[in-house]
Amino acid sequence: MELTQLDTNRDLRPLVAQQADFIARTQSPSGAIPWYCGAITDPWDHIEAAIALNLAGRHEEAARAYEWSRAAQNPDGSWYSSYLGDKPQALARDTNFSSYIATGMWLNYQATGDLPFLEHMWPTIEKGLDFVLGLQQGSGEVPWAAGPKGEVWPSAILTSNCCMWKSIGNGIEVARTLGHEKPAWEKASDSLLHAILHKPELFDRLDENKRRYAMNWFYPVLTGVVDGHEARERIDREWDDFVIDGWGCRVAADDDVTAVAETSELIIALALIGEHERGNQLLSWTLRLSDDKGGFCRGVKLPEEEPCPPDTERATWTSAALIMAIAALSKA
Numbered sequence: 001m002e003l004t005q006l007d008t009n010r011d012l013r014p015l016v017a018q019q020a021d022f023i024a025r026t027q028s029p030s031g032a033i034p035w036y037c038g039a040i041t042d043p044w045d046h047i048e049a050a051i052a053l054n055l056a057g058r059h060e061e062a063a064r065a066y067e068w069s070r071a072a073q074n075p076d077g078s079w080y081s082s083y084l085g086d087k088p089q090a091l092a093r094d095t096n097f098s099s100y101i102a103t104g105m106w107l108n109y110q111a112t113g114d115l116p117f118l119e120h121m122w123p124t125i126e127k128g129l130d131f132v133l134g135l136q137q138g139s140g141e142v143p144w145a146a147g148p149k150g151e152v153w154p155s156a157i158l159t160s161n162c163c164m165w166k167s168i169g170n171g172i173e174v175a176r177t178l179g180h181e182k183p184a185w186e187k188a189s190d191s192l193l194h195a196i197l198h199k200p201e202l203f204d205r206l207d208e209n210k211r212r213y214a215m216n217w218f219y220p221v222l223t224g225v226v227d228g229h230e231a232r233e234r235i236d237r238e239w240d241d242f243v244i245d246g247w248g249c250r251v252a253a254d255d256d257v258t259a260v261a262e263t264s265e266l267i268i269a270l271a272l273i274g275e276h277e278r279g280n281q282l283l284s285w286t287l288r289l290s291d292d293k294g295g296f297c298r299g300v301k302l303p304e305e306e307p308c309p310p311d312t313e314r315a316t317w318t319s320a321a322l323i324m325a326i327a328a329l330s331k332a
Contacts, residue, residue, distance in 0.1 A: 031068030140195030
């Protein structure tokens with residue numbers, strides 16, 4: 001990846017390096033990347049941060065992060081929902097968290113070309129996806145999680161399933177690169193995609209999206225579940241519901257709180273469908289939220305224009321999402 005000046009009339013490479021430095025400083029000796037120093041590590045945001053480190057050229061730190069994932073993986077291929085000081089906290093085994101290793105490692109390989117490391121991580125990737133697909137329902141959807149005693153959550157979450165579909169596809173790419181055939185994964189991917197596109201009643205059955213979260217709007221575009229004209233129509237249809245002019249993307253349609261992470265992920269989705277002008281506009285609004293140390297609050301509550309939540313801790317996943325958004329626009 002080569003970072004460019006973009007349409008913000010700024011060279012953003014120093015900003016990317018600054019955000020990557022923050023992530024690297026927060027990384028623990030074990031390789032785990034918590035939300036911030038002293039906070040939990042969740043396996044999904046941990047990998048998100050590792051992806052950002054690779055995009056910023058911090059490959060050694062990214063590799064250490066993946067080694068932590070390898071060491072922390074449960075025998076059944078899953079990860080727990082959160083860890084504190086490398087000790088499990090929330091014991092739900094999240095399916096989306098467990099699939100994301102495939103996306104992280106595929107992007108690590110694309111960034112580094114390190115085939116031996118990809119081979120080293122293959123058993124971890126394979127076990128993670130096998131755990132996920134072992135919970136896939138006959139109708140195609142994948143439940144949110146399995147509990148500590150094996151009980152399966154009785155609902156599937158749309159955003160998680162979109163992410164898992166993307167991760168399964170990336171896992172298939174890893175398998176092909178290493179010379180492995182995975183026809184069961186390909187069949188499962190087709191079944192999951194069909195469910196997402198044609199069986200909306202299977203998802204969020206416990207009202208998980210009651211606040212109309214923005215991710216349900218743009219994640220099908222971000223993950224490639226929908227693309228082309230259909231993707232642009234989807235973005236246009238709810239743009240005014242979720243985007244606050246001059247600030248960014250709401251977390252939820254019924255709440256005037258914007259988030260740097262959601263805005264950054266929306267930027268990535270826009271870049272993927274060629275909506276670069278709108279992506280650059282969102283980025284320019286986001287860059288105004290930098291503090292005097294170069295950090296970014298997680299979100300802004302309007303009309304008060306106050307940080308939300310009102311704490312001073314910067315989050316590694318906020319910095320990671322911003323790096324990824326800049327990278328996405330740089331490739332345009």
